[in-house]
């Protein structure tokens with residue numbers, strides 16, 4: 001027998017089987033029982049929450065004739081055995097028409113549909129039209145459809161399903177009964193997975209199913225696809241470790257270790273950690289995601305939120321203990337830093353460097369216990385209390401970085417930094433001041449620079465810190481920077497970058513390690529994914545490279561504007577519109593609400609790209625706002641089981657589709673839109 005994917009195999013065939021949507025299924029059952037079925041339903045909710053499944057069950061309920069063919073009325077409990085039930089389950093019942101608006105949303109498609117409506121059902125009692133991704137119907141198609149919805153013929157039921165209710169005209173939504181499908185909680189999805197595993201005869205740790213559930217991010221369908229991947233790897237005694245291995249999530253131990261390093265401000269330790277994460281072949285984005293999940297749990301606990309209401313919260317003793325080591329504000333800040341890094345990782349293929357810098361910034365959270373307790377110079381070294389076992393590698397930085405870290409020292413220059421004959425590579429785009437600031441132990445500047453990202457009710461302060469057009473302005477020799485008291489430590493931060501270390505050299509000290517990271521591209525083992533398809537618009541690539549320049553230019557006009565731009569990233573170009581994606585709602589809303597600001601930014605972008613004014617317009621979007629629409633994932637039955645690389649969503653693709661319309665034609669995602 002042909003292999004049937006878990007998702008299809010365990011697709012609910014009855015209202016009772018649908019998990020987590022009782023508010024929908026109960027209402028539908030009651031309507032069927034009472035003979036009060038509406039002519040229009042609108043099912044909305046994120047993908048994988050059983051919207052089309054419920055639509056089909058309703059179609060069966062309306063058309064079931066019972067195993068003996070004797071039923072004359074719709075039934076809330078379709079038998080699943082009669083001809084109509086089986087045909088509907090197999091999607092070949094003549095009176096149940098499914099249409100995917102993403103691919104058939106044109107007005108002609110709808111006209112065909114509308115034309116067929118006037119004919120009575122051929123085999124069943126009711127004609128049922130299931131229109132998936134209804135928000136993707138074209139404007140004309142919606143108009144044509146609306147007329148039918150206004151005066152529906154007898155015995156016709158429309159069921160519209162959408163992941164984006166707000167994109168449907170109110171005229172359509174108001175003519176339907178609207179049901180919101182809920183995302184699955186981790187507990188609900190875990191339970192469902194446990195049932196499936198039981199029926200499959202596979203034993204698994206509870207933590208293993210919880211991990212899968214967490215990775216599914218609210219989608220029942222995804223959870224089964226992910227489980228399928230895990231089962232392809234191992235079909236007995238599935239452990240949490242197996243799941244981490246297959247899904248690329250991060251082991252508990254690694255997370256606990258990472259948080260321990262942060263609590264101990266162990267800067268040297270994080271380099272070691274980053275190395276082992278990269279060596280294990282994990283995607284750093286997955287690592288960052290897992291870490292932010294852990295920090296979120298800690299934040300939850302540290303503010304004393306009620307545990308009972310937290311879905312999937314890990315409140316084990318370890319997490320509780322570690323949560324107590326951080327102030328809530330620091331955890332919040334840490335989550336922001338990670339969020340920044342996740343965004344940057346899309347455009348920056350130097351993932352190892354990015355990971356190292358991110359962890360360093362996390363280590364330097366201002367009031368982590370060790371940082372508060374220790375002297376400025378000592379803050380960069382592992383705190384003896386929190387890290388009793390001082391690693392050999394951790395001892396070196398104290399000595400070698402100490403002179404650099406004296407805030408009042410008149411910018412001492414490390415001896416080996418003075419090699420003028422060494423080539424001085426241009427700073428990588430990622431080498432921003434705030435990114436490197438963490439190594440400046442004790443400098444009064446670094447915390448200001450970090451705060452600078454918190455943006456930004458005092459833009460003047462930021463301007464004072466970053467004068468002029470470019471970050472290069474505060475490279476060695478810049479008198480303005482040197483004049484600002486404690487800032488004198490800055491030049492020595494940059495000087496090591498002209499020191500070219502030997503390959504395979506053991507890291508000796510923190511600055512040296514930093515130098516390695518800055519001047520050498522990471523080894524090819526780093527798993528990289530192109531942030532953009534290979535045929536991305538050339539101007540988009542140019543713009544991404546020049547984005548810092550855009551930020552700088554904006555800064556000369558409006559410091560707060562620059563802060564908003566810094567939060568944004570150009571992610572797509574279609575025709576003459578550049579799509580900017582924001583991660584912070586504040587920045588997004590400020591930019592959206594300021595026509596003047598957008599105009600200024602457009603001018604700067606065109607100027608930076610050396611194009612005529614008005615060549616490109618911009619469109620702002622908020623990251624994750626459209627994460628649900630991945631343009632009609634194909635039926636799992638028609639595709640091979642998902643491979644690991646496909647498992648994460650592509651927010652970039654989602655954004656592009658959301659803004660420009662269209663759909664993914666090619667599974668590879670490289671040329672389909």
Ligand SMILES: [Zn+2]
Nearest residue numbers: 064079082085
């Ligand atoms: Zn039946």
